[in-house]
Amino acid sequence: MTHPSTPDRPMSVVLAGGGTAGHISPLLAIAGAITDERPDTRITAVGTEAGMETRLVPAAGLELRTIDRVPMPRRPSTDLLKLPTRLLRAVRQARAIVADAGADVVVGVGGYVSTPVYLAAWTRRIPVVIHEANARPGIANRVGARIAARVAVAFDGTGLADAVLVGMPMRRSIADLDRAGGRVDARTSLGLDPERPTLIVTGGSSGAASLNRAVAAAVPELTAAGIQILHITGRGKQVAGDDGAPLAVHGYHQVEYVDGMERVYAAADLLVARAGAATVSEIGAVGLPAVLVPLPHGNGEQRLNAAGLVDCGGGIVVDDADFTADWIRRNVLPLVTDAPRLTAMAAASYAQGVRDADRRMAELVLTVAEARR
Known part of the structure; x- marks a missing residue:
């Protein structure tokens, strides 16, 4: 069911990313900073059944929804032939999650799970905010950056257009x-x-x-x-x-x-x-x-x-x-x-070093979400 975006209901943020700790750690840090800023925000994380997120996201107290894993082949293979069907199915799954969450904004940190969620948000006219952790972006965020409302990066020189440098979101126990x-x-x-x-x-x-x-x-x-x-x-x-x-x-x-x-x-x-x-x-x-x-x-x-x-x-x-x-x-x-x-x-x-990237990302995400409401 689609929930209307109105100022009198809690903010809803969908966070996409998973597979490795390198994706999940910043995702959790962003989620924590958003909740610190707006405690009533509904946070929904999207991952796959195969990644570390199945353990780490629930352990952090967040709701986790899953979609099919869609690997992006880098060379001709049978996986490449199967890509359109797999991607379409994952986008449909992601559309249902985004609609059910009543998302005001979708935030992605890259990895296999992010591309279908970016595309699902785009088809529903929900703004996308991207965080790219590496100095050389991966495929998912190179695709997502083309449709994103804002692009944030941990390092200079990524080549992503109109990117803002925020640093790497991390746990406060490390940052402090x-x-x-x-x-x-x-x-x-x-x-x-x-x-x-x-x-x-x-x-x-x-x-x-x-x-x-x-x-x-x-x-x-x-x-x-x-x-x-x-x-x-x-x-x-x-x-x-x-x-x-x-x-x-x-x-x-x-x-x-x-x-x-x-x-x-x-x-x-x-x-x-x-x-x-x-x-x-x-x-x-x-x-x-x-x-x-x-x-x-x-x-x-x-x-x-x-x-x-x-x-x-x-x-x-x-x-x-x-x-x-x-x-x-x-x-x-x-x-x-x-x-x-x-x-x-x-x-x-x-x-x-940058010690407030989680807060910078939270401000960026909430600003984009507020503009949509």
Whole structure:
């Protein structure tokens, strides 16, 4: 049923995005900021049955509706032949959700689920607001930007027309983090020595294998130098020693996952990570020195994501192929124990960080929605 858009009913916002944490985290941050600004707003999230949103969105207390997943083939295939039928079905599903929600505005953060929702909103003359997280936009947001009322970006230079720079929406527990004040508690909660120089390594939920191999090979020299390591290996990617058992060296701690990345950011003197848009934006917001290792596949967006942080002196970028145990010995080992250099990197990182992107997005979304009412 379609609900008329009138000033005397609560605002209704439909948020589209899912698949990975890189899409879901900003979506949840935007939703939270909208609710902070307008507590009576009805928020409806749209995802697919296959993504992490099926767990993360309900856990955040939001309503989740799902549509069929419509992959966008990049080359001729049977999937390409099936695309029109799949897309039409997903658009119909999205139209029903948008109508039932009585949406005043549709907000998309990219990913497979967004394109059908953008098109559904367009056919119903509902304004669309887009947030693009990466320096190089994906297909969904390149399509959506053509029909959007407003386009917001986390990084300059995306090439999307009339885009406004807002930064990356993130959880307030990260945006408001006091790294120095929370260091001892964070290290203690992670089973680390509060006083030892601390290197934390994370490859994210995917793409961790090459980082894991390089770090594991460098562990003996790092720990011999008095450096403690928290190695977040990724789910199902435990690092083994020569005997096949989990690698066990004094000062080396491995876990598959950490709940609450703010603890990681507070505990680390130096972070080694991929250059996903959320990671780059979050370490800038908290002022954390970092070595960034862009994924070697994809469309090259991770290197572009890292560019601003590297250019300002807050981070170092190294190609995946060059990130070896020897590179770690020559570059990471001396850096973790170089307090003055880390302090300078942290200041440079913090100076270019954006900590209110969620609120900027909420203002943008509510302004567009109000104009329609």
